[in-house]
Structure formats: structure tokens, C-alpha cells
Amino acid sequence: MSETSCPVCNLTLPLSQIESHVNAHFDEDEINPQIASDHHLALQLASSSDPSPSSSNFDDSLGLHNKVATLVRLQTKSQFYSVGNGGLICLLKTCLEYELKSKSKPLECSISLLSGYVDHFHSSKEDKGWGCGWKNIQMQCSHLLTHREEEVKRVLFGGSNFVPDIPSLQRWLEIAWSKGFDVSGAQHFDSQICGSKRWIGTTECAALLRSFGLKARIVDFAPKKSESLYLSVPGSAIAPKIKPRGPMDRYVTKKVENGAKKPVDSHGSSSSRISKGVVLMDWVWNYFSENRLNVSSGVHMTSKAPLYFQHEGHSRTIVGIQRRLQGTTFTTQYNLLILDPADFTKAIEKALVEKRGWEGYLKRGAHTLKCPEYQMLYVDNGIADGEELEQLKIIDSHFVEF
Template identity: 45%
Template sequence: MLPSCPFCHISVPSAELERHANNHFVEDELESDMELAMQIALAPPSPELMDETTNDRDQYAARSERSPGQHDSDFNHNLPNSRKVDDQETSLLIGSQIKSPFYNVQGGLMALIRRCLELENGNAITIVSGHVDHYQSNESEDIGWGCGWRNIQMLSSHLLGQRPDARDAMFGGSGFVPDILSLQRWLEVAWKRGFDTYGFDSFGQKIYGSKKWIGTTECATILRSFGLRARIVDFDSMTSKQPLNHRNPGCKLAGKQSHGPMDKFLQRTMNEDSQVGPSACDKHLPEKDCHHQGKNQGKIYGPQVLVDWVWKYFACEFDSRLDASKSVLISEKTPLYLQHDGHSRTIVGIQMQKGKCASDHHYSLLVLDPAHRTAALERSLADNNGWQKLIKRGTHTLKKPQYQLCYVDPGIAHGVEMEQLKIIDSILVEL
């Protein structure tokens, strides 16, 4: 006998029960159903309620045993009544969020990438992130608008797999990457807690169930709401008089209305009063004597500035070890969420092909694109055939006037720093 929905009592296959129940959250009757739903979320685990595609029974039981509000003690601190977060609402989300399905590459996609890089001929040094799962856009779910959410999922997969402190803090300690609908709920919770109040209002205080474009600002908002030190860096040619509106690609925002992920620097660029503690980003800013000299004094132009920053970001932890014989190094740095007008991708590493001198070095970003099929990536890497066209991006391919990166510094914020993280600011690097 099929299990029935606790809200409408319709019989639903067990694999679809949680998603079906989650859809009721958009209805006006949420408050009246809350008490019953909470009892279900806190009940002992039942095989019928398990997501059959995940087999994460231990994770389900662990989050079922958490007491209401255990992860919500700071949610209502200094918030106006109109933005109070219901502890039951958040606990319900923790218990009902759904693990996002994805194509699981045997042994891990990053292991295949490292193997192919090691097989390459040439005088190159490559630095790559550790574990990262590839989340592809789904034709029936998010084609044309979901790349931002997919990059959040890829960055989250790294944090959950590489950092125990982040695993405990993120998504109520569930230990898995939620689907897009669940991520939309987490973003709404972050807004209600006071993170990125402008975004909260600009999206009409609601995003669940919508197909609106999001960007690195929303990624930082979700991660910061868990205490993660998500940072944003803007790269701009300064040739565009109007900032990019990432929520409507191809459209420019006007003047003071600009607060998107690539335009907030117009009003909040590296303000020392609002900067949240010492950021690892400071170590990756281009050196002034290299990038602000005269035209004929070695100035680095355009996209090379971005590539130079990415190289320093990944390379700074290795120092002298970059000269060692090992050609592929694994970084502890988080991947980089790369945003530009019309699309976003995840940078999982960078390769430097050595020339006769430093000025002759050539760089290639290593990216995972949500628009690519994971199975196609796996086949190409397994056969060591054609994978470069899918993953490598040279400096010459960076033709947009504006880019933005999001990454995560180590550690978990608390107290005053947590309050400071609510203001989503950025650092500007001129192209």
C-alpha cells in the first residue's frame, strides 16, 4: 500500500512523498499544517519516508533526533517582528529537505581530472581543488535559469566533503547537498534572518518555486547564514557605465538601484568599516607595482588580472613546493563560483604552462560547467580524449567586461562577526 501525504492524504509513491509534501509549503495553510508536519519531521525514521535514491538512512535518523530549534538559537536575534524566523519552520525544513540527485562518478570526477592532467606532456604546474561533485542542469527542471543554483551545489559538495566544521553547520547538519527547491527555502530563511536585506526586498521577499536568476550574492547569503565566511570579489573593466544586472542577464541596471553581485562595488567597495575581519582575499589582490604602472611598465591588462588573481589564490599555500617535481597539486582552497553576464561556472583549479620567463607563462582555468552532461565529462576523462575542450578555459576566452568570484575562507563565524556577515560586500579589482 502506498504511503499517503500527511497534508492532503493522497497516496503517493514513497520516492516522491517528501517532494510532494514540500510543495504544500507554498500554500497559505502552512501555519495550520505546521504542528502536524513537525510531528512527522521529528518522528523516528521510517523506510517509507526515506528518499530511495539516497540510501542515507543514518543521516535521516540523525536529523530526526535533533530537537526543535537546535540549529536556530540565533535566528531571531535583533530581527524586526515582520522578519522573525519561526523555529518550527526551520526545523521542518531541516527534516524535509531533499537530497539533490546527481550523476555519481565512480571514484570521483576530480580524481579523473587529476589523472588526465598528470598524463599531459609539457612543462606545466596544475593546482586543483579536492573533492567536487558536478551538478548538471536538468532539462526538465532548470535549463536556462538554474546555473547559479548548480554552482551553489558544486561549492557545497566541496565544503561538505572537505570541511567537517562546514558539514556540521550547513543545511542543519544533514550532510548532503539539497535540491534547488530546498536551497530556495534556505535562501528565504537567510533573508528572514537579516542576511542581504536588499536581496530580500528585490526578490519580492520570496523565491521558492520561482525560476528567477540568482548569482554569487545569493550563494554568499546562504553560506554566510550558516556562519561560513563567503567572500565576493568583483573584476570590472570600468568601461561599462552601468552595472550588470545578474537577475536579468543582458539588461543593465540604472545608477543607485544597482546591488547585484557585479555592481554592488559602486557603493560598497572594500570599505574598511564594513569589511568582515581579515580576508584571505587580501593576499590574492594584484600587486600595485605590477598593475598600476604606466602603459609601458609591465601593466597587466584585462582578463589576465583575473587569471593572475586565481593563480595566486590557489598557489599561495604551496610557496616553494611549486618548484617541486610534482606536476599536479591538490589545494585545500574552496572552488570559485565564477559569474559573468549570462552564465556562471565553477573554477576547480588552474594550470600554468611555463615559458622561458615569467612573462611567457600561459594559464588555463579548469572549470566545471553546469551546462555540460556529467556522463559526457566522465567518458571524455576516462578515455583521455577531448576533455580539455570541456574543462580548460584560456585567458583569451575571458571576453566579458565584468566577472565576479565567490569563495569561502576557513572557519565558522560567531557573535559579532556573524552580524557583520549579514552585509554582503565585495572587493573590487580593476581589469
């Protein structure tokens, strides 16, 4: 079947469909070509009008191998606001160095650790309220494609060497489920996510990345009593050896077995919030510093990937951490360095370039960690295969007590 590319969005289609597809871009005066492309792709991915493996339509009757081959060809690159001057992380590094030099009272010691290059994917009106999980997957993958070994580029998204849009990522997750990754999570979503606006989180990110052989790990931060509270709640990833299934579900379910509301304890107080924040901050610091005790003052680029940071109602991407030792007692103060999908990339870039107001976008201290529980996802080095890959199909988590 003869095919050609759309002159608006570059999507490859059969000649018989190209005219109606191109016309659809201009049905509305102010339509965004990328939105039109994403919408059309979502429809295509759900279509089964032509079972031929060479068809541009994704057919659910195809075998798994042919589904993968078709999606590799059909997936679309996600559009994002591209930042010059080395990207946002490079601009952030410059601001942190400027801050270090310009304080009226020099800091006794300030150390900032950053991941390498990360593209920022901000939410749009089309995915507002449900798309943050996908945006954080895109940010994580933008780093992996830039900084990991060539083998990662070869296996991730079929060697496309780009970050796909949300409809394509949704199909990749369905394929991960078909391969047996996170069976319970697949059942929770009825093995279907394409075209859906349902929340996803670290569990789905782990399943998707692990299906390519990447060693995605989940860490839970919560009070110890959460083990008993959440053992029977769908979506629990709190206790060690408990398999997470749809991590946002447990945030929606607020009751324990007897129907009573979850009790409020001292972890809600200001002092305990700071205390549990320090536990989380210490973990993040050890992650980026690779547990080295002696890290010299200044701003350092590390080899570590960013962290997918999940909490109640939202998720963000941690791209680094700042530690200050202040005063005669050398009190430790931490700031997480975060990219939020809810913020517009252009606004962050402007604040970093002008060195004004960037802290409000990117810095978060321990006192801001007010949620009862948090989840982190990180990606270890290397590609799993054989028995190790089989083990990755079961998604568990490491528990860290506040």
C-alpha cells in the first residue's frame, strides 16, 4: 500500500487517507497542528480497520511482535518547548553558581548536585489534571536517551531516539502489560489505557521502562503504621514485598477495613513534617552523591538520572538537591531542585536567564513536604535480560520509614 507523509504533522498515512487527514488540521481556525496530530494518532492507535502489519492503523488483532513493529513505525515524537544554552539544567547550574558567589554573607558551605540534561515537558489544556504522570515519564526518558549508553537508545521505544507523545506512551504501556509486566496493575486498568484520562504513577512508569529491560526501581516513604493501614487497599506499594498496583488509587481510598477514616497522628505536625522531610531529603542526597561522605562545596553535575517524585494528587521530577551547612553549629538545610509539569517551560527559562524568581519554580525545602506518603522512581544502570528481566515483571518497592 502506497504511503505518504502529512505536510503538517509528518505522520505517515496511506494515500487514501492523507487528504481527509490534512483537511482535518484546518477544520478549526485556531487548531494546533500537534494537538490535531496527537488526536489523530490516538484514533489510529485504537483502530483495527486493516489487519495488515504494513498498515498505518494499529490493529489489536496483531500478534505482540507485529504490534511492537507497527508502534515503532507509528509512534509520534512529543512536542515540547526547546530551551537553548544547554537546556534548563545548564541554566540552573549557572544560577546556583551565581547564588553561591553573590550572597552578602557567604555561606559556610553550599553544595548542589544535579542530574544531567533533562527536557521539561509541561502540561497542556488537553492533559490538565491527569497528564502529569506521562509528562514525568517523558522527562525521565529525555535524560535516558541523552546520557545512558548506546544500548539504552537501541532498546528504548524501538530505537527511535526520541521521546514519544502520550498516545504512543499509552500504547507502549499496554504492550508492557501484554508482555507480563505488572500483571496486577494491568488487571486494575483492564489492560487498557490508550485514550484514557486515568491517573498513572510510578508503578506504570516502572512497568513501561522495565519492558525495555531498564532497571526502574520504586521507593516508598511513609510512617511505619501505613504498612498495616494499606495492606488490603488496592494500589498499595507501602509495605516491602507488597506489589504496587496503580499508585494513585491508595490516595483516593481514604478508609481502612472497618470503614473508619484514616487516623490523624503526630506526623501532621510542623515539627514531624520537617523530620520526615529530612529523611526523604537525606535519601535524595545519598542518591545523587552516591553515598559519598565528602563532596566539595560548589555545583556538581552527576551521572545520576532524575527522580520521578509521586505524592498525593500530583507528580514532579527531581533533577537535583542543594545542601547548605549554616551557622556556627553547621545546621543542615536541604532544597530539592524540581521540574514541575504544571509550570510553563518558557516561564522557567525566563526566570533562570534573568536570575530572578527561579527559586520559586525550582526549590522546595523540607517544610513543603506535607503529604503523608511519597514515592520515588529511579533507573539503575544497565539492561536486564534473561532471568533478571523476568524478575522485573514483578514490581515491588523498597520501604523507607519516616
